[in-house]
Amino acid sequence: MSSFTPNRRSLLKGGVALGAGVAAPTIFTGQSWAASHAYTNAPQGGSVTLGFNVPQTGPYADEGADELLAQQLAVEHLNGMGDGGCLNTFSSKALKGNGILGKKVEFVTGDTQTKSDAARASAKSMIEKDGAIMINGGSSSGVAVAVQGLCQEAGVIFMAGLTHANDTTGKDRKANGFRHFFNAYMSAAALAPVLEAELGADRRAYHLTADYNWGWTQEESIVASTQAMGWETVNTVKTPLASTDFSSYITPVLNSGADVLVLNHYGGNMVNSLSNAIQFDLLNKQVNGKDFKIVVPLYSELMAAGAGENIKGVLGSMNYNWQLDNEGSKQFVKSFGEKYGKPPSNSAQTCYAQVLLYADACERAGTFNPCGVVAALEGFEFDGLGNGKTLYRADDHQCFKDVLVVRGAQNPTTAYDTLEIVNVTPAEQVTYAPNNPLFGGDEASLGTCNPGA
Numbered sequence: 286m287s288s289f290t291p292n293r294r295s296l297l298k299g300g301v302a303l304g305a306g307v308a309a310p311t312i313f314t315g316q317s318w319a320a321s322h323a324y325t326n327a328p329q330g331g332s333v334t335l336g337f338n339v340p341q342t343g344p345y346a347d348e349g350a351d352e353l354l355a356q357q358l359a360v361e362h363l364n365g366m367g368d369g370g371c372l373n374t375f376s377s378k379a380l381k382g383n384g385i386l387g388k389k390v391e392f393v394t395g396d397t398q399t400k401s402d403a404a405r406a407s408a409k410s411m412i413e414k415d416g417a418i419m420i421n422g423g424s425s426s427g428v429a430v431a432v433q434g435l436c437q438e439a440g441v442i443f444m445a446g447l448t449h450a451n452d453t454t455g456k457d458r459k460a461n462g463f464r465h466f467f468n469a470y471m472s473a474a475a476l477a478p479v480l481e482a483e484l485g486a487d488r489r490a491y492h493l494t495a496d497y498n499w500g501w502t503q504e505e506s507i508v509a510s511t512q513a514m515g516w517e518t519v520n521t522v523k524t525p526l527a528s529t530d531f532s533s534y535i536t537p538v539l540n541s542g543a544d545v546l547v548l549n550h551y552g553g554n555m556v557n558s559l560s561n562a563i564q565f566d567l568l569n570k571q572v573n574g575k576d577f578k579i580v581v582p583l584y585s586e587l588m589a590a591g592a593g594e595n596i597k598g599v600l601g602s603m604n605y606n607w608q609l610d611n612e613g614s615k616q617f618v619k620s621f622g623e624k625y626g627k628p629p630s631n632s633a634q635t636c637y638a639q640v641l642l643y644a645d646a647c648e649r650a651g652t653f654n655p656c657g658v659v660a661a662l663e664g665f666e667f668d669g670l671g672n673g674k675t676l677y678r679a680d681d682h683q684c685f686k687d688v689l690v691v692r693g694a695q696n697p698t699t700a701y702d703t704l705e706i707v708n709v710t711p712a713e714q715v716t717y718a719p720n721n722p723l724f725g726g727d728e729a730s731l732g733t734c735n736p737g738a
Contacts, residue, residue: 322654322656322736323736323737323738324440324653324654324655324656324736324737324738325412325418325439325440325441325655325736325737325738326412326416326417326418326441326737326738327418327653327654327738328388328418328653330388331388331389332384332388332389332390332391333384333385333386333388333389333390333391333418333653334391334392334393334415334416334417334418335356335360335390335391335392335393335417335418335419335420335421335640335643336392336393336394336395336408336411336412336415336417336419336420336421337352337353337356337392337393337394337395337420337421337422337636338394338395338397338404338407338408338411338420338421338422338423338432339352339353339356339394339395339396339397339422339423339424339446339636340396340397340398340399340423340424340425340428341353341394341396341397341398342396342398342399343397343398343399343400344399344526344527344552344553344554345399345424345425345447345551345552345553346399346553347552347553347587347591348424348447348552348585348587348630348632349396349397349422349424349632351587351629351630351632351633352422352424352446352447352632352633352635352636353394353422354621354625354633355621355629355632355633355634355635355636355637355640356392356421356422356636356637356640357392358370358620358621358624358637359636359637359640359641360390360391360392360640362382362620362641363380363382363384363385363390363640363641363644364382364383364384364389364390365382365383365384367620367624368619368620368623369382369620370616370617370620370637371613371616371617371620371637371638371641371669371670371671372641373616374612374613374616374669374670375613375641375645375667375668375669375670376667376668376669377645377649377667379645379648379649380641380644380645380648385644385647385648385653386647386648386651386652386653390644393411393415393417395407395408395410395411397422397423397424397425397428397432399424399425399428399526399552400427400428401425401427401428401430401431402431404423404425404428404431404432405431405432405435408420408432408435408436409435409439412435412436412439412441413439417441418441418442418653419441419442419443419444419643420432420436420441420442420443420444421443421444421445421446421636421639421640421643422446422636423445423446423447423448424446424447424551424552424632425447425448425497425499426448426449426450426452426453426497426498426499426502427497427498427499428448429445429446429448429450429453429464430448430450430452430453430457430498433445433453433457433459433461433462434457434459436459436461436462437459437460437461437462437732437735438735439735439737440461440655440735440736440737440738441461441655441737442461442462442463442643442655442658442659443459443461443462443463444463444465444639444640444642444643445462445463445464445465445466445639446466446632446635446636446639447466447631447632447635448464448466448499449466449467449468449469449472449499449503449551449583450468450469450498450499450501450502450503451468451469451470451502451505451506451723451724452498452502452724452725453468454468454681454682454683454724455468455502455681455721455723455724455725455729456724456725456728456729457725458681458682458724458725458729458730458731459682459731459732460659460682460731460732460733460734460735461655461659461734461735462682463639463642463662463677463682463684464682464683464684465635465638465639465642465675465677465684466604466635466684467602467604467684467686467688467715468502468683469499469502469503469505469506469507469582469583470502470506470715470717470721470723470724471602471688471715472503472506472507472582472583472601472602472688473503473506473507473509473510473511473582474510474688474710474714474715474717475602475688475689475690475708475710475714475715476507476510476580476582476600476601476602476690477510477511477513477514478710479600479690479707479708480511480514480580480600481514481515483600484545484575484578485575486514486515486516487515487516488511488515488516488517488544488545488575488578489516489517489518489519489542489543489544489545489572489573490508490511490516490517490518490519490543490545490546490547490580491519491520491522491538491541491543491545491546491547492504492507492508492518492520492521492522492547492549493522493524493531493534493535493546493547493548493549493550493558494521494522494523494524494549494550495523495524495526495549495550495551495554496523496524496525496526497526499551500523500549500550502723503549503582503583504521504547504549505723506723507547507549507580507582508521509723516545519541519542519543520537520541520543522534522537524550524554524558526554528554528557528558529553529557530557530561531557531558531561531562532561532564532565534558534561535558535561535562535565535567536565538562538565538567539565539567539570542572542573543572544572544573544575544576544577544578545577545578545579545580546562546567546577546578546579546580547579547580547582548562548579548580548581548582549582549583550581551583551585551588552585552587552588553591555581555583555588555592556588556591556592559579559581559592559595559596559599560592560595562579562595563595567579568598578600579599580599580600580601581596581599581600581601582601582602583601583602583603584601584602584603584691584704585603585630585631585632586606586607586628586630586631586701586703586704587630587632589693589703589704590700590701590703592693593703595693596693596703596704597693597694597695598692598693598695599692599693600690600691600692600707601690601691601692602688602689602690602691603631603688603689603691603704604631604634604635604672604688604689605631605634605635605671605672605689606631606689606691606704606706607628607629607630607634607701608702608705608706609671609672609673609689609706611671611673612669613668613669613670613671613672613673614634614671614672616669617629617634617637617670617671621633621637627701628701634670634671634672637670638670638671638672641670642662642665642667642670642677643658645661646658646661646662646665647661649661654736655734655735655736655737656734656736659734660734662677662682663677663678663679663682664676664677664678664679665677672686672687673686673687674686674712675712676712678719680719680731681719681724681729681731682731685712685715685716686712687709687710687711687712688709688710688712688715689706689708689709689710690706690707690708690709690710691704691705691706691707692704692705692707693705
């Protein structure tokens with residue numbers, strides 16, 4: 286394999302460094318979840334099977350391909366192969382590189398197709414036919430909500446991949462589901478101060494929004510945060526997820542009086558809508574006496590690569606970027622780069638971390654019983670997986686950590702540094718109450734853990 290050598294740069298502009306301290310992990314005896322307690326797909330032999338459900342086709346297939354690479358790498362490290370990756374930097378030291386609870390880790394895969402029905406069907410097959418005890422992956426909030434509901438019903442753990450809608454750990458939260466990725470509220474909370482500082486408080490925004498639960502909550506969150514700082518929302522227009530040409534949606538923007546276009550799109554949708562906007566020369570126009578701007582609230586390196594030069598100067602947010610300068614990130618970049626010849630994407634890091642977090646919870650709980658795993662993950666504080674200090678909040682199973690504000694680089698030196706980190710927003714600035722109205726309010730409830738059989 287070719288190797289990838291990271292070229293790091295000074296990253297923080299007003300960012301706040303996190304303290305190194307992190308709470309010691311709780312070690313469970315497993316007695317509360319004794320072997321006599323039946324649960325779905327309890328491993329019977331010397332191995333345990335995980336299910337990796339990713340978009341191998343459809344508009345988010347690029348993200349899915351990177352997720353699968355990372356999941357395979359996580360399995361290697363759990364089984365004691367390779368350089369051990371983030372087992373070397375993880376603040377919890379429960380994992381020893383001998384599988385999970387002494388059982389070799391195996392995996393099966395499914396194709397979500399970025400469709401909820403297809404994702405549920407593939408997850409159901411992995412659980413019922415292949416004996417998967419945990420499902421990880423996905424690059425769509427519609428998929429995540431659907432699969433999370435299935436896993437709750439089946440009595441297995443769901444470790445979400447890329448799911449950014451507030452709903453996943455909001456109104457649709459489930460006791461058997463966990464999300465390491467950040468959400469739409471966090472993106473808006475991190476972006477708003479930067480948008481105000483760079484673009485001003487007197488702006489008129491036009492939104493194009495993917496027409497499913499992620500797009501809706503992303504639009505709702507960014508509208509709320511920008512209106513709070515003085516922006517006017519000119520229009521909000523929903524676009525089908527299957528769209529590939531957004532020209533007909535861009536044309537009305539020109540005559541709307543808007544001076545900012547917010548693209549609540551992801552993956553191939555964002556690449557195409559941004560490319561169409563550039564074709565209309567929006568970034569070279571002046572409206573209301575101001576230079577026209579485009580904002581992409583949710584970024585990924587894979588999207589940036591697909592959009593090419595079109596992303597130069599365009600602001601957005603990210604859950605993770607390989608250029609982060611912490612020990613966990615440097616270890617993961619090294620392991621992933623040496624194996625695959627490129628740096629990891631934000632989708633790769635998320636799924637890699639989720640696999641390790643599940644395995645570690647099993648070790649600390651002393652069982653694969655989902656209810657033991659839930660107890661081990663709730664309120665778990667950790668470090669060393671790439672994002673810095675992180676908390677898995679017990680109330681809603683949402684991770685809280687720093688959020689990155691990024692911009693399309695003007696002068697990238699490789700195909701992999703097309704985004705530059707503008708600011709690292711401290712976790713406390715993006716933290717909200719579990720009953721926040723954007724997350725279902727007082728009606729939202731995890732329910733109870735389901736161990737299944």
